[in-house]
Amino acid sequence: MTDLTDKKPVFDKITKDLLAEVAELHQRPTGAYNIRLNGESADRNSTANVQIVSKEDVSGIDVIIAPGTVGESIHIPVVLSESGINEVVYNDFHIGEGADVLIVAGCGIHNGGAADSQHDGMHRFFVGKGARVRYVEKHYGAGDGSGKRLMNPHTVAELAEDSSMEMETVQIRGVDSTIRRTDAVLQAGSTLIVREKIMTHGQQLGETHFNVEMVGDGASCSVSSRSVAQDDSVQVFYSNIVGNAACSGHSECDGIIMDRAKISAIPEIVANHIDASLIHEAAIGKIAGEQILKLQTLGLTEQEAEAQIISGFLK
Amino acid sequence: MLELKDFCFTVEQDGQSKKILQNIDLKIPQGRFVVITGPNGGGKTTLAKSIMGIVQPTGGTIHYRGQDITELGITERAKLGISFAFQQPVRFKGLTVADLISLAAGKKLSTVQVCEYLSEVGLCARDYVDREVDAKLSGGELKRIEIAGILARGTELAIFDEPEAGIDLWSFNNLIEVFDGMRRRTDATIIVISHQERILAIADEIVVISGGQVVQQGPGAEVLPALLHADYKYTVCKGGMRND
Numbered sequence A: 001m002t003d004l005t006d007k008k009p010v011f012d013k014i015t016k017d018l019l020a021e022v023a024e025l026h027q028r029p030t031g032a033y034n035i036r037l038n039g040e041s042a043d044r045n046s047t048a049n050v051q052i053v054s055k056e057d058v059s060g061i062d063v064i065i066a067p068g069t070v071g072e073s074i075h076i077p078v079v080l081s082e083s084g085i086n087e088v089v090y091n092d093f094h095i096g097e098g099a100d101v102l103i104v105a106g107c108g109i110h111n112g113g114a115a116d117s118q119h120d121g122m123h124r125f126f127v128g129k130g131a132r133v134r135y136v137e138k139h140y141g142a143g144d145g146s147g148k149r150l151m152n153p154h155t156v157a158e159l160a161e162d163s164s165m166e167m168e169t170v171q172i173r174g175v176d177s178t179i180r181r182t183d184a185v186l187q188a189g190s191t192l193i194v195r196e197k198i199m200t201h202g203q204q205l206g207e208t209h210f211n212v213e214m215v216g217d218g219a220s221c222s223v224s225s226r227s228v229a230q231d232d233s234v235q236v237f238y239s240n241i242v243g244n245a246a247c248s249g250h251s252e253c254d255g256i257i258m259d260r261a262k263i264s265a266i267p268e269i270v271a272n273h274i275d276a277s278l279i280h281e282a283a284i285g286k287i288a289g290e291q292i293l294k295l296q297t298l299g300l301t302e303q304e305a306e307a308q309i310i311s312g313f314l315k
Numbered sequence B: 001m002l003e004l005k006d007f008c009f010t011v012e013q014d015g016q017s018k019k020i021l022q023n024i025d026l027k028i029p030q031g032r033f034v035v036i037t038g039p040n041g042g043g044k045t046t047l048a049k050s051i052m053g054i055v056q057p058t059g060g061t062i063h064y065r066g067q068d069i070t071e072l073g074i075t076e077r078a079k080l081g082i083s084f085a086f087q088q089p090v091r092f093k094g095l096t097v098a099d100l101i102s103l104a105a106g107k108k109l110s111t112v113q114v115c116e117y118l119s120e121v122g123l124c125a126r127d128y129v130d131r132e133v134d135a136k137l138s139g140g141e142l143k144r145i146e147i148a149g150i151l152a153r154g155t156e157l158a159i160f161d162e163p164e165a166g167i168d169l170w171s172f173n174n175l176i177e178v179f180d181g182m183r184r185r186t187d188a189t190i191i192v193i194s195h196q197e198r199i200l201a202i203a204d205e206i207v208v209i210s211g212g213q214v215v216q217q218g219p220g221a222e223v224l225p226a227l228l229h230a231d232y233k234y235t236v237c238k239g240g241m242r243n244d
């Protein structure tokens, strides 16, 4: 690996901080990557098994992963460090049969100006037969400008037979408004696991939509959201799981509310097949008083106890 | 070391005041191993929580090492060196066993250090360090992690509320050893709430609480035989376990 500073292009400190925050990138990654900076691809690398090519008609990339590619990781962070950028990006991932890869995406916005900065990302995953993909996505906002930091990620997943996708999505700080949408169609024997962690504060608004349709026997999915809403922020969680075959599905929303914040969970589960088994669980409430008491007996103050409980919950 | 004077706790229920603890006078010298026993609902847990500061008294005072701590909160008492193992340990979504033991120790512990505390309470440590202290742990596992947390704190005063409840036979023997070890530390004062004969048998002193009052108190060697006497009105689980 080479340091981000010793190869062209040179990234400034804000960019490097955001890359570290959203993709845990402190150095140029090994393997395939594409770093998108202020609306343009700033650096890219393809490998023998993973081709990254720009789209012709719209902005975005196609990531083509050869069948049988095992153990490679692909990093595709996006950074907006100038104020007032508004972009829509389309990224498609074609994951070949039997491949087993890790994809790390993520978007960091630093808005130090007055204009709004917005990144809308449309990610489509075509997961081939028997392939496995782990997809990690982190969203983060920083900068003290009055312009808003807006992100609307939309993920579409088409899972072929016996494939699996595990998606971890995290948004901890600084995004003013977000509508997060995940749509998936699962063929026989495929598995989808989605874990979302989200924290909102101030006047932020966060909306999550999960739509999963299981169309083949033996498909299974588990989508869960753990969220903390502080101050005056508002979150809404929609999930819709449809079982059209002998399948099993689980959705879960676990929310902690603080201050004057609000969280709604609006789940829908639809079983269209006698052997579809679907569960939804939701629990929203403030931090349990006894958890704070317990940590106080270990010598933590009330504020320290709250901070530990929240960071553990969102870990 | 610890002294409660005319300690009272009263609650208002359905327009009536209910006395949960009445005029408790209790002195516990440093280095003692004291077992509190007595019937269900007698007020043992309330008394223990009062010492930790979780329950605020409606009357009386409490002194710890010569200092009046009646008005102090939980955190302050914890920092003075008081620990409390809950009768019903609290579960946390997301916090791991290692996190909790580290918080108890007041510093980030290595996996090896966490494992040492877990092994002391008979947990096969490696399987547990990274597990969340949530609903997936069994009651007995949770109790043992709770006790390990108190060991990690290593404070001068430790209160255990029915530590044996839900713990299997093998671990129970282990637990007796743990308490015996703590008892031999002359600077540590241990208060254990228990109904178990084998724990009562290692007590320097036994306190019987019933109806919110101290009804009997004295050296273990004197009080235990009386408790075990067939006519005694408060039951003690004979032998090691409730079911043996």
Ligand SMILES: Nc1ncnc2c1ncn2[C@@H]1O[C@H](COP(=O)(O)OP(=O)(O)OP(=O)(O)O)[C@@H](O)[C@H]1O
Pocket: B011, B013, B020, B038, B039, B040, B041, B042, B043, B044, B045, B046, B047, B087
């Ligand atoms: N905050 C409260 N409000 C009303 N009643 C209470 C409160 N706290 C305790 N009590 C009552 O006080 C009595 C003593 O409770 P406590 O939990 O201290 O008993 P205990 O001796 O620990 O019992 P056990 O052996 O079952 O654990 C019980 O009748 C309980 O219901």
Ligand SMILES: [Mg+2]
Pocket: B044, B045, B046, B087, B161
């Ligand atoms: Mg009790």
